[in-house]
Every structure is written in C-alpha cells, then in structure tokens.
Amino acid sequence: MPDFFYSESEVLRLTPRKTLEENKACLSAIFHLPDNMDVIVKKFDSFGFSAMIVYIEGLVDTEKLSECVMKPLIDAKEEKNVLPKDRISFIKTDVLYATQVSEAETFLDISREILSGICVLFIDECEQALFIDLRKMPHRPVNRTNNESVVLGSQEGFVENLRMNISLIRKNLRTTQLVTEIIDVGSENKTKAAIMYVKNVTDEHIVDEARRRLKSISAKTLIGTGQIQQLIEDHPLSLFPQILQTERPDRAAAGLSEGQFAILTDNSPYALLGPSTIFHFLHASDDSFMRWQYGTFVRFIRIMGILFSLLLPGMYIALTQFHSHLLPMNLLSSIAEARANVPFSILGEILFMEFAFHLINEAGTRIPSQIGSALGIVGALILGQAAVTANIASPILIIIVAITGLGNFVIPSYALSIGLQIYRLIILFAGAMFGLYGIVLALFLITVSVCSMRSFGAPYVSPLAPKRSGKGDVILRMPFGFKRAKAFFEKKVGEEKTDA
C-alpha cells in the first residue's frame, strides 16, 4: 500500500511533490499503476540522490534513453553536494546529452507529455520535474498516395506524423512567409493541430475564422482531420463537402500559395484546405501538371462523367416513363424489347442495380486483399450477363449503371463522389415521380442550395456564381500565361479592408 493516496482529479492540478514516493503515488493515480504495464517507472541513484524516470514504452527511443540519459546519470557514482533546489538545473545543464529538455509545471502537463512520448525525470527532494524529449513514435515512411493517385506529378503522400507532414509542405513551399501555428484541439484529449498559411497571401479574416472555429471545438476526443472537418465546416447539413481533404503535399502547397490555409493534425495523413469552392473538388492535381490542352480535355471528360453520373439514371427513368417520345423509336423499341421479360418496374430495376453496384463498391473497400479476386467474379455476375439472363435487369440498364458508376469514379474527391451519389438518388426519385419536370425542379433546388453555401466566408460556387475575378482555371484549364496565380479569396494587397 502506498503511503499517499490521491484521487485522479485532484492530482492533475498539483505541482510535482517533494518526495519520489509522493510523485509515484500521483503517477499511480493518473496512470492506474501498477495495472498499466506500459508505463515504465524506474528508480535509480545518481550523484548521491535518488531519481525516478517515467515514460511509456514504445513511444520513446530506448537506445537514446540509455545513451543520453541513463548512462550519464547512473554512471555518476561520486556524490556531489548539490542543493536539492539546484539539482534539476544541474542535471539539465551539466549531465544530460539530450537536446530538448524543459521543466514541468503541473501533473496535467506531465501526464500529457508522457502520453505524447516524452520522458519525465523526478528527483528526490526537488519539487520540479524535467521533460526530456526522446520521442520515437511508430510511423510509416513517406509513401505513394493511395486515394489521390495521378499519372503525372509528385507521388509523395502525407503520413500520420504531424512534424513530418509540416516538413513535407515546407519542402514544397520554401518561403519565409509560410506560418505554422500549433493549436491543441479538443476538450479532454487534446490533439495537436497545425494551421498553416502564407502571410500576405491568405486573408487574415479567413485565418482568424479558422482559428476561432478550431479553438471552439468542444468535442472530447478527436482522432483526426475527418472529425475536425465536420466540426468546423459551414454547412453541416449539406451533402457537399466544404473543406478539401488532400493527402498530397504538393496540392496542399499549391492551395497555400493560392490563399488557402491548411489544417494538419497528428495521426491523420491528410491536410484540410479551406476555403474550398466546388471547383477545388473537381480539379485533380495533375490537371495543372499537364499541358493546358491535355488538362482541359481531361477535365472536360471528367465534367461530362460527373454529369452522367448525376443525371443518367434519373433521365433514363424520366425519358422512358414520361417522355418516351424524346427517345428515337429504335432505341425505344430496344428498351421495350429488353424490358419485356423483366418483372420489376424501371425504378425497382434501377434501385436494385444501383444497390448492387454500391454493395460491390463498398465490399471492394473492405474486403481483405487476399480474397479480393473473388469480388471481381461476384461483381461480374451481379452486374453482368447473369443478371440479364436471369431477367432481373435489362441489358441497357446495366450499361446505364456501369456508365453512372464510371462517371462517379472520375470525381477526384471521394467525399464529393459520395455526396453526388446521394443527389443521384434524389434526382432519380424526382424523375420517377414527375419526369423531366421533377428533374429540373430538383436541379433548380440543388443549384440554389449550392450557390447559397459558403466555405469560410468564400462563396462556394465562385468564381462562377457570384462572378469573381479569379484565375482562368475553373472549368476549362487555360494556358499558364493567362492564369492568375491566386484564387479570388486571396488577400488583395493595397485594397482597403472593411469588415464583412
């Protein structure tokens, strides 16, 4: 039984105690020792007084620990007559080889630092503690991007380490104007987040707003950028993503240089870029890497694909059920002939095939890679000849679902592609109920709601609507010579500023 007993809540407010026993009791209360076995507490003697080092196994570079901390401390057998109050500064300046050493204030700080992989040194009869940064977090090396792969351009992707990610951005954007602010986010389990922006390019109002939103997050736990994004976006109910999440340092750097800010957090291999307009979600980073003719062509194909993905099933049902006169007779008779054996209504048929498609899509994401090949077989069976032979779907519908699916895959942003899938369903129902009238009404509502959105104060569909002078790079990719380097929301140098 320890001689001292502290409750967890009161101990966090305390400063380091005088005796090692007391300190150990405090730590036991915080870290639930001795049940918690990866928190290492090691006592030893040094220079004639006892000391105690605490760290979490696995988060600390043990080699460095023994080389730079334990060895100089334990090897010093001779007793030095150092006053208890000077012991900490003595060890800090004269003994340790480690470079990042600082002093602790309260047990709250101590517990946080220990959790983040810092070693804490307690010394007997000394009401202070020493932080020694010997972190060696497990993380993967910089790798190729997984979800934003490009044909041309840099292949580097972010990793789960904040420092590494910041340095990846700095590597792309070597300017003294690039500022990195670190903010602890979350009410209980703080996550380190960094806001990066380029001074004199990013509008201060936007950065202020981003900082304010980050600071006012009151969620207890935040795992990464995904949650932060949901907590700071302007329209949580909208189906459109409003903050671009990218795993490409080059894209983040490009955004920063255009006047966006980036938010990075520990443990997420992504950067959040804001303010983002809908066009940021439609552009891929190799659009501008390629020559403008190729970039424009690829982007045109992409926009057509997106339109197909959004409208094709709805249009199909509207045209076949309400406006069959708009289909050529030959196409109409092929559709009617193909449908003659299908027992479902067109809506039922489309919903079934769409569901099957989404199922295969989702299964493809979750399935272990070893049995991935089985999925191809199943997919081909469901969305293929078998469905037709079994009279579950008509062949023309399979083509429609396939084109729709392909169109959906060309959307560079995964978030937007899911949003559009939901809109597709809405348009599908509108078309099934009111034909073209319903579809136009649905599109009207969608355009209105998209145009009314803002991302950190920047209109979401700008520079198209409202019209803004922006770079010549919205839908068509203009030659570089025509292009302005920055986006419409960048800071305008020399213009008078007033509050919005």
Place this chain on the structure above:
Amino acid sequence: MKRLFCLVLPLFLLSGCAQSYRIENQAHAISMGIDWHNGSMIVSVQAPNLGAPAGKKGESESSSYQIYSARAENFETAYNILQSTLPQQLNLTHLKTIVFSEEFARSDQFIRTIETFMDVFLVTGSASVIVTEKTAQTLIENQKPHIGIRLSITIPSMLSYHADNGYIPITTLSALYTGLKGRYSTVLCPLADTATDSDIKNDPFMPGSIPREGDNKNEYMGACVFDREKMVGILNGYEMQLCYFLMGESNRIADFASPFAMRVSTRKKRDVKMEITQDQVNIRITLYLDIATLEDGADLSAIEKRLVIDFEKVMDKCKDMSVEPFGFARCAARQFKDNRAFEDFDWLQKFKEANVEIRLRVNGES
C-alpha cells in the same frame, strides 16, 4: 423550417407517382391511316410487336408489325373504339406517317379531323402526312421494311430519299396544320398509291401506274394540294419537281421527262421581283439552273424553252386550282402593314389573275 420542408416535400413528391407508364406496356404506333367512305370513317394503326424481336431470321415479317382498325361515324369514336379494343395502350407520339385516303382528304370531314388531332390526340409534329389514291388501310398493309429491318427507320429514310429526288414534298402533320391555319401558304403533301396488277402502268409520274416491278407495292410520286379546307388537286411527280424549283428550294433532279438523260440543279437562289398595286400583281421570277446532259449535242436552248413552258404549265395549273404553293405570299406580305391589310387584299384571288413571268438563267455542262 428545414425539417418541415424535408418532411413535406417527399410526401407530395410521392403522390405524383400515378402518371407514369411502362414503355413495354404501350403500343407505339408507327403509322396511322384514315379512310372516309360512305359516311363512315375507318381508322387504322400499325404498331410494332414489341417483345417479339423484330426482323429475326426465319420469322415472317408480318408477325413484327400488327395492324388494327376500327370503323365509326367520326374520328373520335373510331379512335376510342380502337383504343379500347387494343391489347395495350395506344401511344401516338412515335407516329412516323399519317395516311389519308384521297376521298377523306377531299371530304368536309378533313379540316375538322385535323383540328381534333392537334387539340386532343397529342399527335406530333414529326409524323409525315401521306395521301393515297386507294384506301389508307391498303397502303399501311403494304408498308413493309423491304430493304432494312425496322419500319421506323425505313419509312422516314425512304420519304426523305424520294423528296431529295424531288418527286414528293415532305410535310409533317404540324406543318400541314400550320399551313392550313396559316396566312400565306398552300400545303403540298406527298401522294402515294399501292400498285395492283389491274392498274395500267404507263405513267411514270403517277403513283400506282409507274412502269416498274418489285416487292414493294407502295409507290410515292407527286403531291396533292390543299387549300384552307381540304385537298383540291394533284401535281404529278414531274410537276412536283418543277414546283420545287419555283418554290426556291435548292434541288437536284433527274429529268426523265426529257428525251435524253439529263440532270437539272439549282445554281443560285431564285430571284423574285414583285409589283403589287391595288388590283394587279406582277411577278417576275428568275431561276438559275445548271443542266448537265450525258449526251453530246443536246440543244440547251430547246431544253430551256421546254422547261419554261413546263414551268408555266405548273403555274397555270396552280392558278386554276386557286392555290399558291410557291411562297410568293410570304414575299408579298412584306409589302403590307399588317395582317388585316394583307387579308383585305385577297392574295389568292389576285394571284389567280397575276402576270407571272418565268425566266431561266441556264448553265449547261455535258
């Protein structure tokens, strides 16, 4: 409020479901025929037999298309009978041709039926109107995709092919309607007939008597002329070809009225000069033609003279019928202030008495 909208909107959207139909449960008619005989009207429709794939090898052609007809005193009743006896809902939006028998086109029923068509039966602007000398039913029965698989493709392509050769005009139902209801123009519709063995075959410009043989029994040649109310006369194939030139539409025809093979085509748009006074109209029309003969030594001036006479004959024939299909009225209308002034002028009557001078500017090549 947003939630309220989210709840209410789909509710009402759902209730709109009732309207839609399934295309496989519809009989999409390709042709419709209207006959008028002894005070009763026969309405026939031809629809592809969907579900049984058209044109499969080994299947007889007749199984791909089915014809239904009904007889009543007027069009509405006949149509209703037809609709209620047909196994599937009749859909007329894809109609490619509407065939009228000549007897019907000349009857008083004609204009009333056309109005009903446009008002009630949702018949479309894309259906071509055809007038046949025998019954419409016979023409439709003999309408088969002889070269090709689907009627829906072969009919429009056949009509446009014949029109390109200048033998027939192409007139859609809405053009017929706007023509009948319009202020200036006389409408021309293609003329067709089903050749039977008993027909005398010696007139190459009249349908039904073209000296030729083949599987396709239906022959399209010439045009019938409508005034405001009904059909008033016929132009044969050659007259129709000439009419095309007079109408100012660029054209290219093989002139087989001439003793040797030759081809006439428009070089330049026609030139119309019009002098309109209170009671006299003088029209001078200049046509710019290229004439290509395949034989040496063809006398161009003789050909020119013959053509002028033929053009004048067509003009006179139209004057006799009190019609003016050449579009002069549109040119004349420019000289009037408003519709009332134009109507008071009574164009057709003035045209009948007008001096029309036709000049040709011919370029020959051989």
Place this chain on the structure above:
Amino acid sequence: MGVRWALTKNQNTEENEEITHFPMCALTLVAVITRIFYLIVIDTPETENSGWLSVLFGAALSLPAVISAYFLMKKNDSSLETGACKAIGKAGFRFLCLVISLALTYETSALFTILTSSGAYATLYNTHKLLLLVPTSLAVIYACTKGGNGIGGAAEVWIRIYIILYAVILFLEYNTMNASNIFPIFGPGARSLLKSAVSVMMYYCLIPVSFLIESGYSVKGRGIHKRIKPESILLVFLLCVLITTALLVIHSMMYPSLTLTSIKRSAGMDLMLSNGRSNRTVQLPILIIWFSSLALSSGYMLFCAGRLMNKALSESGRKCMFLLGMVSMVIALFRLSGQERAVRFSACFGPFLSSAFFLLAFFYIVRKKG
C-alpha cells in the same frame, strides 16, 4: 458526446438574406426575359408573330421609369432606396414597398400557374394540378429562404446552361427558320400590339424594383466591398430589351403566323412545346429551359416580394417569403391567377409601377429645389 458545432449559429444569415449585385443582375435578367417571353408567346398569342414589336413598345413605355431610377441612384450614391426615401419620406417608401410586394405576390402565383400548367401540358396531363402545385411552390419557397445569393447564384449558373442549350436549339431548328414569317411587320395591327406592350411594361419596371432590394454592395472574396454603379440599371435594361427582342424574333421566324380561331394559353404552348409532344430531340433543351427559367422567375418574384415586405414591415425576410409564398400558392390553388386575369393585372399594374418611379424622381427634384 458533448460535440458542438464550432461555427456560430446562423452565422451567414445576414449575408444570405441580402442579394449582392452580380447575382441580382443575373436573376433579374432571367426573370424579366422569361416573364416577357412567356407573356408574349403564351399569354397574349393574339400578338401573333409581331410580339417582338410589343416588347420594343413596352421598353419605350418603361424607359421613363428606368431613367428615373437611374437618376435617383446617380444622385444618392447608387442607392435607390435612399433616393426614394428622400422623395416621399420613409412612410411613403414603406407604403410603396408594401404595394409592390403584394403585386409581386400575385405575380408569383401567376408564375406558379404557368409553371404547373406547362408541366401538366408537357407530360403530366393526368396528374392533379394540386399535386404539381404544392411541391412546385414549396420548392420555390425553399429556394427563396435559402437567400438571395443562393437563388441569384443559381441564375448565374443557369444562364450559362441556357446559352449552351439555346445554341443546341438553334442548331437543330436552323432549317425551320424563315425570315418572312415575321411579316407583315405589324401583324395583328398596332393597336393590339400596344395593348400587350402595356402589360410588358410591368416587367421592365421590375428592373428598378430589383435595384430596390439589392444590397448595393458586392462582397469581393471576403471583406472587400464594392459599390454597384448606377449605370448597371441601364445596362440590365438594355440587355433585357435586346435579348427578349432577339429571342422573340427567332421564335417568330420558326412558325408562320396563324389565323387562330380560339386564343387560349395552350395555343402558344402548342407551337412551342408540342411540338412539345413530338418526338423531336429539340424538345429536351426546350423543356429544360422552359421549366427552369420559370422556376427561377417565380423565385425572383417571391424573393422580391419578401424583401419588399421586409422593408415595409421590418419583419424577417425569410418569414415574409414563406408567408407570401404560401399566399401565392393559395391564390394559384383557387385559380385566381389564370391567363386572362394575369394579363389584365399586368396591364393595370404596369402603368402604376412605371408612373411610381417617374413620380419618385419628380418629387425628388421638387424637394431638392424646394
């Protein structure tokens, strides 16, 4: 969880209820052109193929109103509202807003009627009108409550779509166009053209109304304000006149003028849409333009009505839009805004609106001198 959205509630509400000048100009263009086009083609088929002349006459008649508005803006730092208040006092201005707002509510319901009946005409002829009217009006109300820049931005997006679709229509219909269809130039006679020109006048006078509800600023990016120039009212007016005339001339060239016995709303629709029921590819772009432009115009009318009511009664704009939208739905439901009534109404209200703006300028000058 204790998770709270970090953004403050209704952070953008204030900005959203206003309409900045680019979206406003775009929305006005779409609404005025659409309304005049349908007024001529659908509501007054008796103008036959000379409707474009009515449009020009109407423009000439409404020119004094537009110039008066321009004058007031010019004198008052681009703010028509300030000018109007100086001319007739705050109370007078509020009363004027109230009257225009009520008129526009009626106009909204007329548009609801056109929208639903053309929807019914094109395909949904078996669907009960109510089932079309309710979702349509709810959609428009919802769009308006999304804010001026939402619906104005939508107009900016749709204008680009219209240009593409109209190019497709011209390409497909190029052969059917015949310049001689617009003759005789005065068609049914100057008298009947002038009669519809009076109705047209009302819609041109909506341009100054738009400048009443406009916030006067364009937010460039964030934080940088730019005042609208008074000349934009003339530019919008000019664009409206030119585009409407061009569209009507093109439309007149497509069909010969008809001697119609019965002049009803569907006569115009027959020519345009049905061809609307025909299996011609051109129907698809026509239908899309038709429905969406009508939806945008009814959104414009309702938004204007709501904003003016908001100025008159100092109630929240959204609340006004919702209530007025409901009112116009009810008016349309009881078929009180059919073709004849709507045309008669615009023929009466057009001169009123036009003279109101003219008198504003007149009083302004009198007060300044006095």
